[in-house]
Amino acid sequence: MSGETAISRRAIVKLGLIFNGIVAACVAVPILRYLLSPVSRERKVGYESWLSLGGLEQFPAGQTRLATYRNPVVNTWDGETGDIACWVRNLDGQSFQVFAINCAHLGCPVRWFPESNLFLCPCHGGAYYQNGDRASGPPERGLFQYHYKIEKGQLFIRAGEMPTPGRAAYSPSGGSRCA
Amino acid sequence: MRLIEKLGRWVNLRLPLEAPIRETAEHRVPRTSASWFYVFGSAALTIFLLQVVTGILLALIYVPSAGEAWNSLQTLNHGVSHGWFIRGLHGWGSNFMVAVVLLHMVQVFLFGAYKFPRELTWMVGVFLLLMTLGMAFSGQVLRFDQDAYWGLGIGASIASRVPVIGPWSVKLMLGGPIIAGATLSRFFALHVFVIPGLLIAFVGVHLLMVLKLGINEWPMPGRIVRRSSYLQEYHELTEKQGVPFVPNAVWKDILFSGFILVLIAACAAYFGPFGPGGQPDPTIIQTAPRPDFFFLWLYALLSFLPPAAETPILLLGPVIAVAVLLILPLVAGEGEKSWRRRPIAVLSVLLIAVALGTMTHLGEHTPWSPVMDAWSRLPIPPEYLRGTTSLERQGALVFQAKQCHNCHSLKEQGGKRGPALDRVALRLTHDQLIRQVIQGGGNMPAYGKNLTPAETTALVAFLETLHPPAQAPAVNASRAVAVRADSEKDSTPAQGDR
Numbered sequence: 001m002s003g004e005t006a007i008s009r010r011a012i013v014k015l016g017l018i019f020n021g022i023v024a025a026c027v028a029v030p031i032l033r034y035l036l037s038p039v040s041r042e043r044k045v046g047y048e049s050w051l052s053l054g055g056l057e058q059f060p061a062g063q064t065r066l067a068t069y070r071n072p073v074v075n076t077w078d079g080e081t082g083d084i085a086c087w088v089r090n091l092d093g094q095s096f097q098v099f100a101i102n103c104a105h106l107g108c109p110v111r112w113f114p115e116s117n118l119f120l121c122p123c124h125g126g127a128y129y130q131n132g133d134r135a136s137g138p139p140e141r142g143l144f145q146y147h148y149k150i151e152k153g154q155l156f157i158r159a160g161e162m163p164t165p166g167r168a169a170y171s172p173s174g175g176s177r178c179a
Numbered sequence: 180m181r182l183i184e185k186l187g188r189w190v191n192l193r194l195p196l197e198a199p200i201r202e203t204a205e206h207r208v209p210r211t212s213a214s215w216f217y218v219f220g221s222a223a224l225t226i227f228l229l230q231v232v233t234g235i236l237l238a239l240i241y242v243p244s245a246g247e248a249w250n251s252l253q254t255l256n257h258g259v260s261h262g263w264f265i266r267g268l269h270g271w272g273s274n275f276m277v278a279v280v281l282l283h284m285v286q287v288f289l290f291g292a293y294k295f296p297r298e299l300t301w302m303v304g305v306f307l308l309l310m311t312l313g314m315a316f317s318g319q320v321l322r323f324d325q326d327a328y329w330g331l332g333i334g335a336s337i338a339s340r341v342p343v344i345g346p347w348s349v350k351l352m353l354g355g356p357i358i359a360g361a362t363l364s365r366f367f368a369l370h371v372f373v374i375p376g377l378l379i380a381f382v383g384v385h386l387l388m389v390l391k392l393g394i395n396e397w398p399m400p401g402r403i404v405r406r407s408s409y410l411q412e413y414h415e416l417t418e419k420q421g422v423p424f425v426p427n428a429v430w431k432d433i434l435f436s437g438f439i440l441v442l443i444a445a446c447a448a449y450f451g452p453f454g455p456g457g458q459p460d461p462t463i464i465q466t467a468p469r470p471d472f473f474f475l476w477l478y479a480l481l482s483f484l485p486p487a488a489e490t491p492i493l494l495l496g497p498v499i500a501v502a503v504l505l506i507l508p509l510v511a512g513e514g515e516k517s518w519r520r521r522p523i524a525v526l527s528v529l530l531i532a533v534a535l536g537t538m539t540h541l542g543e544h545t546p547w548s549p550v551m552d553a554w555s556r557l558p559i560p561p562e563y564l565r566g567t568t569s570l571e572r573q574g575a576l577v578f579q580a581k582q583c584h585n586c587h588s589l590k591e592q593g594g595k596r597g598p599a600l601d602r603v604a605l606r607l608t609h610d611q612l613i614r615q616v617i618q619g620g621g622n623m624p625a626y627g628k629n630l631t632p633a634e635t636t637a638l639v640a641f642l643e644t645l646h647p648p649a650q651a652p653a654v655n656a657s658r659a660v661a662v663r664a665d666s667e668k669d670s671t672p673a674q675g676d677r
Contacts, residue, residue, distance in 0.1 A: 038350040047356035068462045071357050078359040079246025080460040081328065101464060106481060107332030109464040111551065116582040117629045122467040124482035125547040125596050127624050135624030140486045161356035162332070166339030166346050
């Protein structure tokens with residue numbers, strides 16, 4: 001008799017554990033989806049969109065100028081972190097190159113030096129030529145570039161995401177650009 | 180007095196803690212362990228308690244919002260009575276905590292305290308070290324200034340290099356596509372809830388193990404740890420020659436903890452809080468981001484690793500380091516404890532200390548970074564221009580205007596990225612100088628497209644003057660031969676004509 005109850009009690013404990021396991025799994029699904037929402041949102045709607053950097057007159061031919069834009073995906077409490085800078089190079093009045101501000105090494109902000117025609121990074125000394133190609137230092141590649149287009153006298157770029165070395169969507173320097 | 184006794188008895192009957200507290204206080208420790216070398220663990224615990232208290236105090240004012248965090252730090256520094264001091268205590272406390280935890284670890288390693296039966300205590304300690312470093316990094320993020328912003332960018336760039344899941348992990352780390360409000364919120368949750376919660380749990384386990392297993396005895400050369408006999412030997416050591424923990428050992432712990440607290444308070448009062456630095460506005464690019472002191476060695480390492488090796492070392496290095504630390508007590512759980520008989524252990528500690536120290540020193544001076552304003556701020560030393568021709572002076576002008584000075588120093592002034600050029604004419608001949616300027620190479624960008632032939636000629640003419648007066652500049656011997664041959668060839672037909 002006592003043996004039987006022991007077995008049945010054990011069975012009840014087992015049943016209870018199984019029941020709790022099912023409940024835990026049910027609760028875990030929304031928790032996981034909540035935690036993964038920064039990834040799933042990208043897969044559903046994407047983060048990037050076409051943004052205006054302003055009229056073409058701001059970017060004289062043959063020069064490289066700093067431009068800023070407001071990131072398309074922002075919250076009201078993001079403050080100034082929603083403002084992003086980029087470098088716009090006007091080659092000849094017709095064609096452009098728009099470089100991300102982030103060094104291709106570890107993302108620090110590169111600075112343009114028109115005197116030596118180089119982009120220099122303050123963190124680990126990466127250097128790039130005016131066309132974004134890697135010149136020296138630790139970066140493995142050239143500067144990240146944004147796709148651009150010109151509409152109604154305005155320069156648009158496709159942006160919305162911080163470029164990092166692991167993100168393949170960005171064309172390497174000198175690669176495909178849509179105009 | 181009787182009232183207190185009565186109250187104590189009343190409480191103890193309902194919350195029977197007297198026996199375990201008495202047992203803890205009176206437990207016997209080896210006489211040799213009541214030493215000044217055994218105070219770092221308790222000091223780390225004391226600093227952790229200080230961090231909890233000051234952290235809660237800061238949370239009364241701090242706003243974990245990307246738009247407001249920087250302003251709330253300014254309020255803490257300037258608008259709240261002694262807010263600067265509380266920030267100073269928390270910031271200096273964090274530096275001291277990393278330092279004391281490292282000292283504790285070195286002591287435990289050199290005294291062989293990780294050996295049987297304390298292997299698991301060491302392993303838990305490794306996780307405590309990782310959590311301490313995690314607190315240091317996430318705390319630096321909460322000080323939401325330019326360094327924090329770009330530091331997150333560095334973290335995201337490293338995370339993005341993980342194969343397959345790299346881009347996802349960036350988004351999970353940042354909480355979105357860019358460094359913004361969601362990023363700060365999740366680092367706030369990590370720094371204030373997740374890691375401290377884990378720390379408290381792991382510290383509890385760590386302490387419990389120290390109490391249950393007993394503190395490590397002073398290692399004697401030749402006294403070998405064996406799994407079969409150690410427990411018996413330790414028991415005899417504590418029972419026969421042991422002393423009660425309170426008061427024989429604890430007074431040194433208390434005194435040292437108090438000393439560390441005084442040091443932290445003195446640093447906070449004298450040096451003040453850390454930052455915040457510039458506003459976290461990514462459109463302000465006139466900045467040179469730098470991590471806090473304990474990550475400077477990593478910052479330096481990142482600039483010296485060759486590009487091709489960087490990603491594998493960056494991703495595998497930490498994994499291997501942690502694995503080695505975790506496996507250490509399992510492979511070296513027995514044997515000699517004393518550092519006098521463990522030369523490799525001592526050398527390893529020295530090697531790591533020298534490497535980290537050198538890297539940190541380099542991280543403070545960043546010789547790999549161009550001095551961005553050297554070309555406009557630093558003059559060419561006048562003695563280098565004395566008695567030069569107008570062409571050479573023109574070259575000096577090119578040297579400044581094309582920003583060579585940003586990477587190359589003259590008389591110790593200027594960038595350290597490239598070699599100093601004070602004696603460059605001894606190293607490179609005229610032709611080699613032209614080639615180096617135009618084609619670059621050896622980590623120097625090529626300036627061929629950026630210099631006119633006239634500018635290159637002038638620049639090289641100036642560089643050729645850079646040698647000590649008593650030493651002749653380098654010349655290409657074969658060129659002299661070629662020039663002579665040329666001139667002979669020119670003159671030979673003339674002779675033939677005769």
